[in-house]
Amino acid sequence: MTRKRGFDTLDSAPQWILAFGGAYLLTHLLVIYVWNNAGPGFSVRGSSGGTSAFPVTCMAAVGCWLCLLVRRSLPAGAPLRRAWSLFALSAAAQAVSGAAAQLLGSNWMLNPLEWGGQARPGTIEQIHRCALIVGGPVRLVLLAGGLLVALRVLRKFDFWARPTTGDWAISAIVYLFALARFSEAGAASLAGKPTGFEDWVSLAGLPILCVLVLQATLLRQSVARMGNGLIAKCWLAFMGGIFLTAAGELALWVIPHFTHAWGVEMVEPLIGLPSAALLALAPAWLVVAQRRAVKPSSVSAEDEATRVPVLAR
């Protein structure tokens, strides 16, 4: 069989993603540290949310491309091909939503709709709202759909196991959080306070997030039964991405209740990019596994050393 060469960039995709995510995280922690010491004279809160959207969008685009690479390697009708299609769509939803919200859904000078003032009134707001829906509940539904297919496959190969008490405890925290959010929204509605569109979208995503957390616990069990190979790392990354998304939602809700020192805009980038990076890391590990299978270093070295005739192989 013909061995392909020149995969070096893709072979180190997980390392690149981890390095970029790590550097981004460290930079943000440094900024928060500086802000804490510099005090209100140094305005970070107004800018950090905007700066985080671009790397998250780029990371989602990278994740989408890697998912498509994995999908392409699976034949039509393969059980996991549908799962990778859904994962690719989920990442694409995040990338498109991020790009649309930042580029077309904001009132700023680089928005083409703003040029010449030709945009109809409310168009930018509608684009922003659509982007919120696509990047929120729609993205989560696609991710949950893909994981459902993947979990069925894992069950077929005996990797599936029941969640443990610890898994149920983690899930319970997220369910209680969702319940608290709905209660809070209900109480506010009864008190006559209007619920904003962003809050409605966020609430719509909560039930899906609960399903995702349950799926992530099942993934955790499957990975525990599988081991620590490259394919296991792929599902582990999905699990980490989902847990981090849920933890982020929880943190963004809890922090304003307890402290006003840290704005939501400051915490959001600490969660947005790492969770997007973990979700991009999942297909990256699988791409590495596929490349490794097609180009094992040991055989190449052996062939070079022993000069096994190519025609005889």
Next chain:
Amino acid sequence: MHPSGASLIAFCDAEAGATGSRRIAGHLAKCARCREQLERIKREKNELAAGAAVPAAESRQDLDAVLAAVAAWREGRHSAAAAELRARLRGQLETYFGARTAAIAERPEIKEEELFGKASAMIETFLGPGATEAVWDDVFHGVGWAKAAEETRQ
């Protein structure tokens, strides 16, 4: 532009046609790399021809012995080749899935056919047919079937 491997083989077999042969010969005159490749093709062709010159009866016996060794391996009868293949499969499963999955290759109650069937289905489902083919290529690459055949004969 260098001629492809197939073109060089055709040239070697005098099947490249007059125009093709002229073009390749012209290229060979100035390209050391292609000359070397042509030499290797000629050498391999001679090796294969020498293999074919072995008396038919002897080749047949060897082939039967190798086939018997493969059959013994598939039925799960212990042999050096079977142990080697299990170890190789274990290594592949450990790389792609992990140590816990790879442990199935150590279970003596699982027969070779069942084990390889299950592993094949797993690798193909998660990595696709291209990667699966390459993995099997690695598992079976250079297995000592001749030694196993000797064992089977004895």
